[in-house]
Amino acid sequence: MLDPKLLRSDLPGVASALARRGFVLDVAAFAALEERRKSLQIEADRLRSERNANAKAVGIAKSKALDVAALLASGESLGAGLQSIEKDLESVQAQITALQMSLPNILDASVPDGRDESCNVEVRRWGVPREFAFQPKDHVALGEPLGMDFEAAGRMSGARFVVLSGKLAKLHRALAQLMLDLHTKEHGYRENYVPYLVNAAALVGTGQLPKFEQDQFAVRGDPGFYLIPTAEVPLTNLVREQILAPERLPLKLVAHTPCFRSEAGAAGKDTRGMIRQHQFDKVELVQIVRPEASYAALEELTGHAENVLKALELPFRVLSLCAGDTGASSAKTYDLEVWLPAQRRYREISSCSNCESFQARRLQARWRNPATGKAELVHTLNGSGLAVGRALVAVLENYQQADGSIGIPTALKGYMGGDTLLR
């Protein structure tokens, strides 16, 4: 959510800032609503103030045993007038809130212009894609003989699910372990175990609702739940409605969870293999920081995600997402893309975002600023470190041998019980 004060004080500025994303803000409609809200609220406040004074006068009169009939009558008529104004005010305010909740974050000035992913800017590369003396296979061809079973998953669940068995399942677990150990031991994150089912308010807080309802899996029941699309949701919601002491910042949080996504808008996209699944594991990094520290934190957090790929010795590149490709909650995002030899291209494996105060405002997540003594909004950041399923894909494809067996990255050997090769 954007700062409502900014929306009132500089509506044209907000509109032109959002236009960078291709988002059209109806300035006239919003201004009209805001105008109406203002006059209704002033009137409601005035009536309430009168009513309160009147009610107080009743109490005083009664304590002096005076006649209160006239005061009671005027109180009643004030109440009636107030009721109708309040009804209008409520409806206007609901419209304003709905509009505010539909607005994406304002982009940082350093975000490149552009309409879609073709305009993303590569900021650096690491590693050199390996030259194969044979035709490299994709992870499906490599994985199926080793225990990657899409048919079994299809029978019990349907498309976009997978069963991993034996050494592949172990490799999957090893990847998650490596990531958690790296982030907790080397990068200073605190590990968390969190709920995978959350309420709607939690998703509103991080920005998935109300706009992206169709991307979520909802669970029936009363109250209903949503399956988390990422651990960003529970981790960031840890600071919901909290006022943090300054010495607690930055909060650096990590969790390994499954993630559930309906992939509603991705019909026909990446249908082969493990690239795009309804359920996948991810190790997620979240930082809660002082506002002035958030851009340094974004660089740091992105580096932490990169370190996983470096540890695995997987070639990757870092993109600065352009205006049109940056997620609604984010002010600036770096994507990490890992090299996939079978596709002969880089594919997204991590996305690291600075949401500034966008989520914090929805969550009412604040810290006590010692400089002002006031409770002020924190900045929140999140990044995958990394998507475990896609990391498995990358290891299979990049470490494949001519005979279809898979080498084990040095960093994973300790987690694989001494295995050096999957066959």
Added chain:
RNA sequence: GGAGAGGUGGCCGAGUGGUCGAAGGCGCUCGCCUGGAAAGUGAGUAACAUCCCAAAAGGUGUUCGAGGGUUCGAAUCCCUCCCUCUCCGCCA
């Protein structure tokens, strides 16, 4: 799932229809005291919205788990829901 007890400010906790945004305590801030500190002592210390506005100050409103109701007036009475605790049952 059943029975009971609760949810009040940064924290603990009093408050069952009216001058209550809320006693008291803890914590914190600033002073006094002291060579300095502790102890003692005095004062201050909620958030949000909105109006005015360059800003400060100020005015008004809302908020005592959430939502609704009763009333001239609700932390307090009624209804629904959520959460916590204790006991019982079931269960990984």
